[in-house]
Amino acid sequence: MKMSEIRAMDAKQLNEKLAELKSELFNLRFQHAINQLDNPMRIVEVKKNIARILTVQSQQANGQSAQ
Numbered sequence: 001m002k003m004s005e006i007r008a009m010d011a012k013q014l015n016e017k018l019a020e021l022k023s024e025l026f027n028l029r030f031q032h033a034i035n036q037l038d039n040p041m042r043i044v045e046v047k048k049n050i051a052r053i054l055t056v057q058s059q060q061a062n063g064q065s066a067q
Contacts, residue, residue: 001049001052003052003056006052006053006056007056009056014053014056014057018054018057021046021049022050024046025043025046025047028042028043028046029043
């Protein structure tokens, strides 16, 4: 997911996507714990997307413009 895609979302969409990604991260961690995870790099990718969404939400809350 690119920053431009995330910045194009409104607050409701960001919250929904964040909840979806957190749920996916939980499932990936569970699969990793029981050695059924096919691609362990997916965990890193999901964590980065969560951080991107939280960054955009923080910027919107502080009234900063998108760069």
